[in-house]
C-alpha cells in the first residue's frame with residue numbers, strides 16, 4: 512500500500528491541483544503515493560447540501576456540524592493514519608512534523624471552512640489540529656496541499672537524490688543534533704550576469720573550501736533571517 516492522503520473537503524474539485532505537477536505528479540502516477548477525496552457535502556441531511564449551522568451563543572458566520580463530519584470520517588478506511596484538522600488554531604506544521612507523517616502510512620486531512628468546526632469533533636474522534644502558519648486562510652484546502660506536498664516529497668523514491676533532501680533548508684546537516692540551518696546560496700550559468708559574478712570559491716574545484724564556504728553562508732543567512740532556528744534544538748513530533 513502506498514502512502515495515502517485522504518482529503519475531506521467541500522471543494523474536492525481543487526485536488527490534486529498543483530500536486531499533480533512535476534515530480535510529485537509523476538510519483539503519484541507510479542503509485543509511490545496516493546490521493547483521494549471525500550466530499551463532505553455528500554453527508555448532508557437536507558436537500559440543500561448544507562453542512563454548517565449558526566453558532567450557539569450567537570456571533571458571525573457558520574460552524575461545520577460535528578455529526579456530519581463524524582459521518583464523513585466514519586465512511587473511510589482510516590487504518591493507522593492520523594486524522595488532521597487544518598486550522599489556524601493548530602500545532603505549527605514544520606519539517607519535523609512533515610517527516611513524522613511521511614514515515615507513517617499516510618494522513619487523513621479534514622479541511623475546515625466558514626468560522627470553524629464544532630469543538631466536539633476533537634472529543635468524539637482522535638483529531639490533531641495543525642496550522643501551516645500564523646495567518647488565516649479562507650479554508651483548509653491550501654493548507655492540506657502544503658502538508659501533502661511537504662510529506663510526499665520525503666517518501667523514498669519520489670525525489671531522486673537523497674543528498675538534495677538532507678542538505679536542504681530546515682533539515683539538519685551532518686550532525687543530527689546540530690543547529691537547523693537555512694540553505695546556502697546556489698549559483699549556475701552564466702558566470703557573469705549584469706556585472707554580477709559567481710563567488711570565486713565555487714569555481715576553484717577545492718571541495719573542502721566549497722563545503723566550508725557553504726556552511727559559513729548557511730550560518731550567516733540563518734543568523735540574519737531566522738535567529739530563532741539557532742539554538743532551537745530538535746523537538747520530536749509524537750502526534
Ligand code: ADE
Nearest residue numbers: 597598599642643648654
Ligand atoms: N485554515 C485557515 N487558516 C489556516 C492555517 N493557517 N493553517 C491551516 N489551515 C487553515
